[in-house]
Amino acid sequence: MLSLTADASQVEATYGLNARKSLLFSAIRLDSYPFVAPLIAQTDKGQYLLVRQQEQGNALSAGVPKDQIKFYAPWVTIDPRIVADTPASASLTSLVQELSGGAAVSLAADVVYSHYRALSGSVELVVADQDPTAVTAYELDLEEVVARFAGWRETGVRTARRLIENVEHLSGLAEEFTAGADSRFSALKTLVGDRSLDALLLAAPPNFTEATGFAQPDGAVALWLAGSDKLIVLAPEGASGVSGAAIGRFPSIGAAVRALAGGVRTGVEDEWISVGLARELEREGAELVPVSAELGHWRDIRDHEDLAFQVVAARASVFAIEEALAWAEEGLDAGRSFTELDINAVYLKKIAEFRTVNEIPFGIEPYFTNLHSSNRMLFPGPPVDYPINDETTCIQLDAGVRIVFDGVNVATSDMARSLPRTAAAKEAYTFFFDVVREGIIGQLKPGVVCEDVHEGTLRYLAPHLDRMVQIGMLGTDVDFNTEYRKRNVGHLMGKQESFANELRPGYKHVLGVGSYGAAEIPWRYENAAIGTEDLWYIGRDRTYILSKR
Known part of the structure; x- marks a missing residue:
């Protein structure tokens, strides 16, 4: 029987791969990294690591033997040569069907619930249960939560105003900063009402902290109760750092939800919770409603309330990224050799320098870092000990920072610059x-639909594609528009890169005043992986480029 597990410690012990450090999207997807994490598949013929193909370069760079990896979810690329010798199954479901040979499949309790939902209609599943963990329930005071965020925002507004007061192209932006507007709970009530939920479980860190206002203790989850509009934290016994008044103890999270909820319809983060927790909830009578995407949207559409923090994040990123690449360019021009890790060290130093020089009174921490030489790979990924020298054709640095108060992530950035070395x-x-x-951000204004921005970008690119072919930066063996429609040209930000609202076909969200996000053109072809990305904000009078020096 084929068996699947997502045990991160087993992955690291067996393959030497720490997914949160070595894989890019496990770092980016703060609300759903179990959904993109590698799985171990044990078959009668051997053991394999199941990896999304977008992480191919990172898995191989981490030293995992290629013959021990099975890839799925083919990577979108305008240069088919990159993946020509590496087959990838169309989906995890098709890969599992292939490996199981029609037999039943055993799922460990740690496999993410969304995988269970995808597989359950295609293969016979034997699912393990998780051991129950006793929890204490604490009721939070919603006014205290809002007041805590308001206090942080007042500090953020003062800091951001000072930071951009002499930045001419951001003139007028400070007038849109706010510390008082806060729709987190009213928007949460709307989400719950729209899905007819009786309760909503918040377990993913961005959702937990956005609702509670404090760092998430290990094993803790938040529970919103419809009707009474109460916010409860369920924490394992002995957990520290939990606010609120204790209102009861329960033998498991499932038992607590059954006792506290006024009905059975329970919203869950399908891309975060394990199938073990899902089954625990169902055994207690819960009817599970997947809402990972809806919660991403809940964060996205409110991000303008934290605009001051977003501005600080954007200014920190553009300074640190451009300074790190300037250091690399100066070194290469002087004939020096160094490594990707050396550039990363300069980047981290520049983040700290930005905070010190500008007297930022809150935390600025790395969020994710995609830094690699095109000579190593054209896939995106974190830096490794790979040489940078006069043979280097291009360096890409696509990264973001997090703004942090008391362990709570209040803003993120995502932008990219490159250091091309060929003509x-x-x-x-x-x-x-x-x-x-011009081609992307130039379209962004109130009333524009996300997917329409993508089509407008393709129209902007069309007259220039022949030139890209002439200079060897594009081939003629791929239908460019067909391939590029498989990926986005940007996205909103909602305490992380958004996967709920992308500038991409099929995404119907209408942009408005207050929309905040990133616009990007990743271009990986031949011997150059080029990243170009800026952060934007749609203001009352115009659209700003926040990551422009």
């Missing part, structure tokens, strides 16, 4: 800035 890559990189700032 063709330099020409393309210059053009891609026009694409991002």
